[in-house]
Amino acid sequence: MTSIYDIAKQAGVSAATVSRVINNERYVSLKTQEKVQRVLQDTGFIPNANASSLTKKRTNTFAVVVPDLTNPFFTEIIHGIEGQAAARKIAVIVSNTDENIDKERKALRFLTERRVDALIIASAARSGDHIISCLGEDTPIVLLDRQPQGLKADLVRSDDHRGAEILVDYLVGLGHRKIGFIAGKRGISTTKLRLDGYRLALEKYGLECQAELIAQGDFKKEGGREGMLALLALPNPPTSVIASNNLEAIGALSAIREMGLRVPEDLSLVCFDDIELASLVYPFLTVVAQPVRTMGAVAAQLALERLDGKAEQPREVVMQMTLLERRSAGRV
Amino acid sequence: MTSIYDIAKQAGVSAATVSRVINNERYVSLKTQEKVQRVLQDTGFIPNANASSLTKKRTNTFAVVVPDLTNPFFTEIIHGIEGQAAARKIAVIVSNTDENIDKERKALRFLTERRVDALIIASAARSGDHIISCLGEDTPIVLLDRQPQGLKADLVRSDDHRGAEILVDYLVGLGHRKIGFIAGKRGISTTKLRLDGYRLALEKYGLECQAELIAQGDFKKEGGREGMLALLALPNPPTSVIASNNLEAIGALSAIREMGLRVPEDLSLVCFDDIELASLVYPFLTVVAQPVRTMGAVAAQLALERLDGKAEQPREVVMQMTLLERRSAGRV
DNA sequence: TCAGGATGACAAGCATTTATGACATTGCAA
DNA sequence: TTGCAATGTCATAAATGCTTGTCATCCTGA
Numbered sequence: 001m002t003s004i005y006d007i008a009k010q011a012g013v014s015a016a017t018v019s020r021v022i023n024n025e026r027y028v029s030l031k032t033q034e035k036v037q038r039v040l041q042d043t044g045f046i047p048n049a050n051a052s053s054l055t056k057k058r059t060n061t062f063a064v065v066v067p068d069l070t071n072p073f074f075t076e077i078i079h080g081i082e083g084q085a086a087a088r089k090i091a092v093i094v095s096n097t098d099e100n101i102d103k104e105r106k107a108l109r110f111l112t113e114r115r116v117d118a119l120i121i122a123s124a125a126r127s128g129d130h131i132i133s134c135l136g137e138d139t140p141i142v143l144l145d146r147q148p149q150g151l152k153a154d155l156v157r158s159d160d161h162r163g164a165e166i167l168v169d170y171l172v173g174l175g176h177r178k179i180g181f182i183a184g185k186r187g188i189s190t191t192k193l194r195l196d197g198y199r200l201a202l203e204k205y206g207l208e209c210q211a212e213l214i215a216q217g218d219f220k221k222e223g224g225r226e227g228m229l230a231l232l233a234l235p236n237p238p239t240s241v242i243a244s245n246n247l248e249a250i251g252a253l254s255a256i257r258e259m260g261l262r263v264p265e266d267l268s269l270v271c272f273d274d275i276e277l278a279s280l281v282y283p284f285l286t287v288v289a290q291p292v293r294t295m296g297a298v299a300a301q302l303a304l305e306r307l308d309g310k311a312e313q314p315r316e317v318v319m320q321m322t323l324l325e326r327r328s329a330g331r332v
Numbered sequence: 333m334t335s336i337y338d339i340a341k342q343a344g345v346s347a348a349t350v351s352r353v354i355n356n357e358r359y360v361s362l363k364t365q366e367k368v369q370r371v372l373q374d375t376g377f378i379p380n381a382n383a384s385s386l387t388k389k390r391t392n393t394f395a396v397v398v399p400d401l402t403n404p405f406f407t408e409i410i411h412g413i414e415g416q417a418a419a420r421k422i423a424v425i426v427s428n429t430d431e432n433i434d435k436e437r438k439a440l441r442f443l444t445e446r447r448v449d450a451l452i453i454a455s456a457a458r459s460g461d462h463i464i465s466c467l468g469e470d471t472p473i474v475l476l477d478r479q480p481q482g483l484k485a486d487l488v489r490s491d492d493h494r495g496a497e498i499l500v501d502y503l504v505g506l507g508h509r510k511i512g513f514i515a516g517k518r519g520i521s522t523t524k525l526r527l528d529g530y531r532l533a534l535e536k537y538g539l540e541c542q543a544e545l546i547a548q549g550d551f552k553k554e555g556g557r558e559g560m561l562a563l564l565a566l567p568n569p570p571t572s573v574i575a576s577n578n579l580e581a582i583g584a585l586s587a588i589r590e591m592g593l594r595v596p597e598d599l600s601l602v603c604f605d606d607i608e609l610a611s612l613v614y615p616f617l618t619v620v621a622q623p624v625r626t627m628g629a630v631a632a633q634l635a636l637e638r639l640d641g642k643a644e645q646p647r648e649v650v651m652q653m654t655l656l657e658r659r660s661a662g663r664v
Numbered sequence: 665t666c667a668g669g670a671t672g673a674c675a676a677g678c679a680t681t682t683a684t685g686a687c688a689t690t691g692c693a694a
Numbered sequence: 695t696t697g698c699a700a701t702g703t704c705a706t707a708a709a710t711g712c713t714t715g716t717c718a719t720c721c722t723g724a
Contacts, residue, residue, distance in 0.1 A: 023681085046444050056710090082426060282613070345673085352713090384711080
């Protein structure tokens with residue numbers, strides 16, 4: 001491989017000078033700058049960023065770890081992150097964990113081997129111990145959507161609690177009194193917040209929160225499907241159901257159809273997190289949506305600020321949830 | 333930072349030995365292996381992969397460059413690539429170009445600075461000159477979906493030509509004789525293949541291929557919308573339209589609705605590339621779909637084989653298109 | 665005793681950055 | 695005009711954290 005030494009030789013200067021020219025540093029005369037630049041141009045030389053990061057102790061790389069690359073919620077966030085990162089000449093490595101803690105652990109190990117400058121993660125884990133024990137205290141961490149226990153780090157999320165309330169308000173407004181809930185994956189902060197929000201909102205209306213109306217999900221289609229089947233098997237099933245995320249809603253939908261029921265005629269279904277493209281094709285699911293792309297951008301910003309040494313205390317950015325009313329819920 | 337030298341000191345061996353233990357190489361006795369492993373464990377040392385790649389001349393990194401991170405077609409492909417890569421301990425850097433050649437150029441430069449081991453790219457460009465001139469001849473390149481001119485490299489795509497034929501067959505089968513077409517982005521191989529397929533299929537049925545029935549698109553929503561508006565403005569508009577990809581179809585849909593028309597009652601609409609989640613929410617768009625996840629996996633495989641020195645000639649993997657009949661097209 | 669393989673240390677290399685210091689230039693006061 | 699400090703310009707060399715070829719040493723078995 002050709003290195004700055006080759007350039008240096010051709011230009012009749014030292015490698016150090018070439019390095020200075022490349023990095024636009026002071027203390028190199030215009031004349032030598034031009035001389036070196038010419039050789040750089042002529043040879044089409046492209047410096048090795050890896051070698052550079054060895055000495056600079058900056059890899060200009062962010063790691064993004066998400067639990068489900070299949071979910072537009074996360075891919076949109078990645079989109080947002082990539083946009084910010086590219087503008088700062090920072091590479092984005094993405095890792096998918098499939099909601100699997102073991103995969104997450106491996107990914108983290110792998111990413112710290114590469115000495116990423118920052119980690120942006122929607123963790124599949126209940127607690128964050130494995131994250132710090134792997135990355136150490138020094139690498140900036142930005143939590144996305146989910147806050148593992150015992151992990152003090154920047155956090156970007158939406159107001160899950162309020163989101164649940166918005167959905168309950170909406171359903172109650174349509175006359176529903178028996179509102180089912182398909183919870184998210186066990187042990188995830190988001191799951192708890194959304195469930196709590198649901199409970200409190202019911203209380204607000206003096207509605208009893210029956211345990212049997214709460215089914216367990218996992219933020220995936222299959223979990224949503226099974227959760228919904230459980231609710232439908234109830235002797236006295238709910239007239240409306242809230243799914244804890246978009247994929248659960250899709251699973252729930254398939255369960256409902258399996259049972260030969262229609263939405264919203266026989267049952268209302270709403271959920272967290274939008275699937276924008278789906279609604280553009282055919283506006284169907286009523287949801288509370290998060291400003292996903294922005295969340296990604298903000299997460300990247302937080303990481304960048306940490307790198308610049310700004311900020312000390314962990315920061316928490318909470319975004320608004322927005323109700324997008326479509327056709328999956330009806331008056332009862 | 334702690335390095336293998338520190339480990340070596342603690343274990344009472346040389347750094348070379350530590351390196352050998354870490355990389356599981358021969359010529360280190362079981363006893364010293366254990367001794368070193370213990371220190372490795374105790375200190376929780378994680379080697380620096382960047383330093384390693386400096387000597388090994390392998391970064392264990394793939395670059396994936398796509399034109400639209402918003403399109404599930406590409407995110408699913410990324411998903412497929414990531415799966416294969418993670419299994420081989422290869423990092424995936426993703427770059428989004430927004431169909432912008434300048435962004436693509438910048439991304440390529442950036443990625444070669446990082447000396448990625450392979451490039452997997454769905455290029456936004458007509459020709460591939462900028463790719464080789466940047467990466468050089470040595471880095472394996474796998475083309476995804478699109479084949480820029482003058483670029484000899486492995487290619488993973490689907491049978492676009494046949495895909496178009498399938499759609500025309502289907503529409504003709506429904507009685508359509510006036511079939512419009514919203515083309516893809518100019519200068520992209522896929523655009524041409526799909527258009528050619530459409531033309532030839534019409535010919536097969538002795539249908540005249542009218543130039544006015546072909547609108548220009550760009551593989552994005554806006555292009556689809558404008559293309560459809562143009563078709564609808566025709567004195568004698570088509571009874572059915574084929575959009576060159578999923579996003580164009582969405583744009584077309586919005587145009588149709590703007591004009592107060594209904595699909596499929598007033599107009600049939602079909603397109604290339606599925607939006608799986610959308611169809612699960614509500615089965616609407618009839619499409620020819622590509623096996624996206626597999627395509628990503630195959631692309632990664634091709635890259636891996638190149639790295640292993642297998643394969644000499646450029647290979648072309650062509651996947652089958654599948655018609656997914658739903659509700660956006662009706663009998664005329 | 666000796667051949668030959670196993671073991672591991674040494675040192676060079678990978679492509680950069682950067683501290684240090686040598687030398688040149690400039691500005692300004694004497 | 696001279697002297698001197700401040701600054702600019704650049705090369706040398708050390709450092710970054712790891713790998714690997716070379717070579718000396720130690721064992722083993724014949």
